[in-house]
Amino acid sequence: MTAIVRVPVGGGTPEGTNSAYLLPDRGVLVDPGPPSERAWADLRDGIGAHTAIEDLEHVFVTHWHIDHAGLAHRLADRAGAAIHVHREDAPLIGDYADARASRLRRDERTLERWGVPKSVRESVIDRDEPSPLPDAAPVNRHDDGDVVAGVEFVHTPGHTKGHASVRIDGTILLGDLLLPTYTPNVGGSDTRLDDPLGAYLSSLERVATHEEGEPGHGTTMSIDESIADVRRHHRDRAASSFEAIAAADETAVTPWTVARHLFGEMAGVHAKFGAGEAAAHLARLAELRIVERWTDDRGRTRYRPAVDSYPAELSLGR
Incomplete structure (x- = not known):
C-alpha cells in the first residue's frame, strides 16, 4: 500500500483544520491548503519531514475553494510540479482573474433570481475579497476516471461543480464531500449547478462502498455513518x-x-x-x-x- 501522510495546515476553522495529504513515494501532494503564511509554514515543514519539496511532481486539488487551492501555485512553482484539477473547476484555479469576474456576475444574477434583496446582494459581492492567486497559470484539466501517478479522479459534484475526490489503492480522499463537524454547503458554495442537491446525493453513492475516508478537514471518518447523518440532515x-x-x-x-x-x-x-x-x-x-x-x-x-x-x-x- 502507498504511504499517505496527513499534513495539518493552517489554523482551526469551523470545518476543522485543513488536511493536506502527502504521498512521498509518488511525489504527490493533495489539497495544499489556504494561502496564509502559517499554512505555508505548516505545509513546508510537513512535507520536509518525509521528502524534499523539490521531489514533488504532482499537486492535486479536489475543488476550487481557496482553503484547498490557495497554496497550489506557490507549491507547484517551488517544486516544479504540475497542478491537476477536474476540468469543471480548472478555470477558477488556472484562469482565476477572468473566472472570478464571471463568477461574481453569475452569483449576482443567481441571487436576484432567488429573490435576495438588492442591498443583501450588494453585501455579498462587496465582501467577496479577491484571493492571492495568479491571474492565469497552467493547470492540467481532468475528467472522471483519469489516473495520474496512481491517483484516480472520482468526480463527486455538489459542493462545487468540479469537485473530485481522489482514490489511491482503495483509500478515498474526500475533499469537502464529507466533513467531520457539519454538512458541506450545497447550493451557495457554487452557483453553477441546476440541481446541486441531486448531484451531491449521487456523489455520496459513488464513495459509499468505502468503509473509511480521509476528509479535507480533520481526520479519518466512517463513510457509512457520515452519509447516514448527511442524508438525515437533508431529509x-x-x-x-x-x-x-x-x-x-x-x-x-x-x-x-x-x-x-x-x-x-x-x-x-x-x-x-x-x-x-x-x-x-x-x-x-x-x-x-x-x-x-x-x-x-x-x-x-x-x-x-x-x-x-x-x-x-x-x-x-x-
Missing part, C-alpha cells in the same frame, strides 16, 4: 423547506423567503450560503414534483406546494 431540511412554503402568507415564495424562515437574518457569504441551500432543496423537491416552480415577471424563481402534505420518508435521491 429534515427539505421537509422544513416545504413547511416554510406551506405556512407562508404569499401564494408562492422565493428561495430567499424560505432561507429567512430557516436561518433568520443573513448578510455577506452567509446570505449566499443560506439562500443557496434553500434553493437547492426547493430545486430537488421540484424535480420530485413535491413543489411547483416557475419564474415571475421580475425573473425570480417561485415555488408553491404541489401536494397537500409532505410525503413521509421521501427519498431525495435521483
Whole structure:
C-alpha cells in the first residue's frame, strides 16, 4: 500500500483544520491548503519531514475553494510540479482573474433570481475579497476516471461543480464531500449547478462502498455513518423547506423567503450560503414534483406546494 501522510495546515476553522495529504513515494501532494503564511509554514515543514519539496511532481486539488487551492501555485512553482484539477473547476484555479469576474456576475444574477434583496446582494459581492492567486497559470484539466501517478479522479459534484475526490489503492480522499463537524454547503458554495442537491446525493453513492475516508478537514471518518447523518440532515431540511412554503402568507415564495424562515437574518457569504441551500432543496423537491416552480415577471424563481402534505420518508435521491 502507498504511504499517505496527513499534513495539518493552517489554523482551526469551523470545518476543522485543513488536511493536506502527502504521498512521498509518488511525489504527490493533495489539497495544499489556504494561502496564509502559517499554512505555508505548516505545509513546508510537513512535507520536509518525509521528502524534499523539490521531489514533488504532482499537486492535486479536489475543488476550487481557496482553503484547498490557495497554496497550489506557490507549491507547484517551488517544486516544479504540475497542478491537476477536474476540468469543471480548472478555470477558477488556472484562469482565476477572468473566472472570478464571471463568477461574481453569475452569483449576482443567481441571487436576484432567488429573490435576495438588492442591498443583501450588494453585501455579498462587496465582501467577496479577491484571493492571492495568479491571474492565469497552467493547470492540467481532468475528467472522471483519469489516473495520474496512481491517483484516480472520482468526480463527486455538489459542493462545487468540479469537485473530485481522489482514490489511491482503495483509500478515498474526500475533499469537502464529507466533513467531520457539519454538512458541506450545497447550493451557495457554487452557483453553477441546476440541481446541486441531486448531484451531491449521487456523489455520496459513488464513495459509499468505502468503509473509511480521509476528509479535507480533520481526520479519518466512517463513510457509512457520515452519509447516514448527511442524508438525515437533508431529509429534515427539505421537509422544513416545504413547511416554510406551506405556512407562508404569499401564494408562492422565493428561495430567499424560505432561507429567512430557516436561518433568520443573513448578510455577506452567509446570505449566499443560506439562500443557496434553500434553493437547492426547493430545486430537488421540484424535480420530485413535491413543489411547483416557475419564474415571475421580475425573473425570480417561485415555488408553491404541489401536494397537500409532505410525503413521509421521501427519498431525495435521483
